[in-house]
Amino acid sequence: MIRPIVKYPDPILERPTERVTEFNDELRQLVNDMFESMYDAKGIGLAAPQIGVSKRITVIDLSFKEDPEDKIVLINPEIIHREGKQHEEEGCLSLPDIREKVTRAAKVTVKAQDVNGEWFEIDGEELLARAFQHEIDHLDGVLFFRRVSALKRDLMLRRIRKLQRAGDW
Numbered sequence: 001m002i003r004p005i006v007k008y009p010d011p012i013l014e015r016p017t018e019r020v021t022e023f024n025d026e027l028r029q030l031v032n033d034m035f036e037s038m039y040d041a042k043g044i045g046l047a048a049p050q051i052g053v054s055k056r057i058t059v060i061d062l063s064f065k066e067d068p069e070d071k072i073v074l075i076n077p078e079i080i081h082r083e084g085k086q087h088e089e090e091g092c093l094s095l096p097d098i099r100e101k102v103t104r105a106a107k108v109t110v111k112a113q114d115v116n117g118e119w120f121e122i123d124g125e126e127l128l129a130r131a132f133q134h135e136i137d138h139l140d141g142v143l144f145f146r147r148v149s150a151l152k153r154d155l156m157l158r159r160i161r162k163l164q165r166a167g168d169w
């Protein structure tokens with residue numbers, strides 16, 4: 001089921017999520033809904049709060065349906081290793097049309113559970129590392145405008161208010 005994407009300033013986006021403790025059919029359904037909603041919104045990453053569910057779950061597919069091997073589900077993820085730096089443009093389905101360069105680690109290792117509750121580790125670099133950091137930030141209630149300078153953040157927030165006033169948000 002496709003669920004609507006929650007946009008800023010909905011407070012659910014800035015609240016830390018709850019850990020997943022039950023690995024059942026309901027969770028599998030939610031993960032399926034997250035992929036469907038993400039593809040429908042033309043995204044390559046989605047965190048559960050973005051469809052209104054305050055749980056520690058994110059899905060990523062950098063190939064956008066091209067390669068089933070690229071479908072990643074992270075439940076209760078934590079970044080356990082960071083290395084290097086990258087400074088690239090990011091966007092977010094919850095902040096439509098807003099893009100800004102964000103400094104992130106160039107390489108990360110994430111520890112997470114799969115839909116069956118099994119723990120695994122996954123490495124990512126470049127775009128994948130950025131997706132891991134952006135999505136895991138969502139699970140901590142951190143939107144990407146918190147990762148830019150105060151000056152840039154003010155400009156972004158001003159732009160958002162303008163879009164909201166114009167009814168384009």
Ligand code: ZN
Pocket residue numbers: 091092093094134138
């Ligand atoms: Zn986002």
